[in-house]
Every structure is written in structure tokens, then in C-alpha cells.
Amino acid sequence: MNWDDIWSFDGKFQQTKTNDLIRMNDIPSIIKTLLSYQSSIKDDVNIVSKDFEGISKKQKSIQQEIYEKYLEKIKLKNQLDEATSxxxxxxxxYNYLCSIERDILIEKQQKEQQMTSINEIQDFNNKVLEGFNESNDKLQKLIEENQNWIEKEWNELEKKWGEWNSQEISIFIGHTSKCKKSKINQYNKIIKKNKIDGMSLSKMSKNNLIDIFRFETFLQACAIYDSFNEICKKYPMNVIDSDKDVAEQVIPKEYLCPLSNSTMNDPVIASNGITYDRPSIMNQYQSIQNSSSLLISGNLRLFPDYGLRQKIQTFLKNSK
Incomplete structure (x- = not known):
């Protein structure tokens, strides 16, 4: 800067000074303005600070919620994993149970088929049993008719005991001893050889019988002797000496009812395959173990054993 600029009224220095004074005069207003701004700024700062604090609190709250949601998310994820598992x-x-159910259905169908087959077999068996009963009844009638005829013929034969020939005597001995045909023929030859008739037979003792006919046991001779004496008493012709001794006979176990332990008059076969006397099984079947097995369709099914009844009747008749 030149000296004239410094010292002159319109020099640059003076202009600068003037400008500085102007600016200096403006400074208070500026300061006031700034001070007013500063107050406003303080208010704004306070407001912003409060807002900042609020935002910070919100941030902390949000962060807490985020953390809680994070924990909840982890928990839910674990629950989801567990639920998925x-x-x-x-x-x-479910698939395993469904497969078992399918197997059960197949097995059930098989069992139903088996049950159907069993029912068919049972129905067939019942029909067979009914047919057996009918045949059994018919056979029993034939046996009874045959037995009646035999008894009638035998009674006629007994009446003529004094006139018996060798054949009739051998028939009597064979019938009483329950011999086979070959044995009866042997007795017939012995009778012819010894010229035995009904009257001479009535005079024989037990020892005579066993000596002549060579019976295997003395009991056989006793049975022949006693049976013939009974005929002689029933149809007397002459006075016949009789031996009062009667051979004691033991009742076979198969003739006794398992329930009453007495001789069966009407033997019947139950569903368990055991033979009982009809009155005993009818009255006491509930006392038998597994009595339900004796019932067929809720009814007690019994099948007559005519063959055994015939044996018992023959035994009792011969024991008199």
C-alpha cells in the first residue's frame, strides 16, 4: 500500500477503516442476532437432546424388543425343529401303524375265511352227526328186532332142553361161553362122540363138564352148569340137582357211568367223546370240567351208544 493510500481521505486505508467501522458497527447487531439464534439454538439443542434421549430410549426399547424377539425366534426355531422332528x-x-393295520386286515380276512370254512365244516359235521344218529337209531331198531327174534327163538329152544341134540347143545354152550364158530363145531363133535343129549347134560356136574369139554377155566364150567340149571328150573321136566355156588362176576369199568359210578342203562356219548348214563349227564353235566365244551349251539348234544347198551344188557342178563 502507498503512503497516499494511507494518509489520504479517500485512500485505501481510509476506505478499509471506514469499511471496518461499518462492519464493527454491524457486529453488535450480528452478535445480538447470534445471541438470539444461540437461545433458539439452545432451545433446539434441548429439544433435540430430549428427542435424542427419547430416540435413545426408543432404540434401547427396540433393541430390547429385538433381543426378546431374537430369543423368541430362537425358541420358536427350536420348537419348530422339535415339532418338525x-x-x-x-x-x-402313522405309516408303521397303517402297515400293521393292513396286516391285521389281511389276517382278519384270513381268519374270517377260516371261520367260514370252520362253520361249513361244523355244519357238515352236524349233518353227519344227525345222519349218524338216524343210522344209529335204525341200526338199534334192527338190533332190537334181531335180539327180540333171537330171544324168542332162544326161549323156544330153552323149552325143549330135554330134547336137545348135539347141535342145539353145542349152540347153548357156545352162546353161553361166547365162543367162535370153530369152537362150537369142536363142542358139537365132542357131544356126538360122547352121545350127550339134553337129559344127560342135566345130570352132569361141573367136574364132568370140564373133563368132557376141556374148558380153559373152571369158571366156564360153572357158567355152563348154572345157566343150564336156570333153564331146567324155568322149564322143569325132572328134578335136577343144582349147585348153589355162583361165580361172582366183576362189572367191567366201561359199563359204569363216570358220574354216578353205577351200571349204565342208557349209555350216551357226549361231545367230549366220553360215554355217560343219560340221566346222570342230563342232571350233572354242569359239574364236569369245561362243561361248555359239551354244548353245541347252546344245547347239550348226546349220541346214543346202542352197541354198549347191548353189551351191558347181555352182561346183566347173564349175571342173573
Missing amino acids: NYTKCIEQ
């Missing part, structure tokens, strides 16, 4: 296990168990 349980779901998978449930599906596996």
Missing part, C-alpha cells in the same frame, strides 16, 4: 416321527409311526 416330532412330525417326522409321527409320520413314521
Whole structure:
């Protein structure tokens, strides 16, 4: 800067000074303005600070909520994983149970088929049993008719005991001893050889009988002797000496009812395959173990044993 600029009224220095004074005069207003701004700024700062604090609190609250949601998310994820695992296990168990159900249905169908077959077999068996009963009844009637005819013929034969020839005597001995045809023929030859008739037979003792006919046991001779004496008493011709001794006979176990332990008059076969006397089984079947097995369709089914009844009747008749 030149000296004239410094010292002159219109020099640059003076202009600068003037400008500085102007600016200096403006400074208070500026300061006031700034001070007013500063107050406003303080208010704004306070407001912003409060807002900042509020935002910070919100941030902390949000962060807390975020953390809680994070924990909840982890928990839910674990629950989801567990639920997924349980779901998978449930599906596996469901499929397994379905496969078992299919197997059960197949087995059930097979059992139903078996049951149908069993019922058909049972129905057939019942029809066979009914047919057996009918045949058994018819056979029993034939046996009874035959037995009646035999008894009638035998009674006629007994009446003529004094006139018996060798054949009739051998028939009597064979019938009483329950011999085979070959044995009866042997007795016939012995009778012819010894010229025995009905009257001479009535005079024989037990020892005579066993000596002549060579019976295997003395009991056989006793049976022949006693049976013939009974005929002689029943149809007397002459006075016949009789031996009062009667051979004691033991009742076979198969003739006794398992319930009453007495001789059966009407033997019947129950569903368990055991033979009982009809009155005993009718009255006491509930006392038998597994008595329900004796019932067919809720009814007690019994099948007559005519063959055994015939044996018992013959035994009792011969024991008199």
C-alpha cells in the first residue's frame, strides 16, 4: 500500500477503516442476532437432546424388543425343529401303524375265511352227526328186532332142553361161553362122540363138564352148569340137582357211568367223546370240567351208544 493510500481521505486505508467501522458497527447487531439464534439454538439443542434421549430410549426399547424377539425366534426355531422332528416321527409311526393295520386286515380276512370254512365244516359235521344218529337209531331198531327174534327163538329152544341134540347143545354152550364158530363145531363133535343129549347134560356136574369139554377155566364150567340149571328150573321136566355156588362176576369199568359210578342203562356219548348214563349227564353235566365244551349251539348234544347198551344188557342178563 502507498503512503497516499494511507494518509489520504479517500485512500485505501481510509476506505478499509471506514469499511471496518461499518462492519464493527454491524457486529453488535450480528452478535445480538447470534445471541438470539444461540437461545433458539439452545432451545433446539434441548429439544433435540430430549428427542435424542427419547430416540435413545426408543432404540434401547427396540433393541430390547429385538433381543426378546431374537430369543423368541430362537425358541420358536427350536420348537419348530422339535415339532418338525416330532412330525417326522409321527409320520413314521402313522405309516408303521397303517402297515400293521393292513396286516391285521389281511389276517382278519384270513381268519374270517377260516371261520367260514370252520362253520361249513361244523355244519357238515352236524349233518353227519344227525345222519349218524338216524343210522344209529335204525341200526338199534334192527338190533332190537334181531335180539327180540333171537330171544324168542332162544326161549323156544330153552323149552325143549330135554330134547336137545348135539347141535342145539353145542349152540347153548357156545352162546353161553361166547365162543367162535370153530369152537362150537369142536363142542358139537365132542357131544356126538360122547352121545350127550339134553337129559344127560342135566345130570352132569361141573367136574364132568370140564373133563368132557376141556374148558380153559373152571369158571366156564360153572357158567355152563348154572345157566343150564336156570333153564331146567324155568322149564322143569325132572328134578335136577343144582349147585348153589355162583361165580361172582366183576362189572367191567366201561359199563359204569363216570358220574354216578353205577351200571349204565342208557349209555350216551357226549361231545367230549366220553360215554355217560343219560340221566346222570342230563342232571350233572354242569359239574364236569369245561362243561361248555359239551354244548353245541347252546344245547347239550348226546349220541346214543346202542352197541354198549347191548353189551351191558347181555352182561346183566347173564349175571342173573
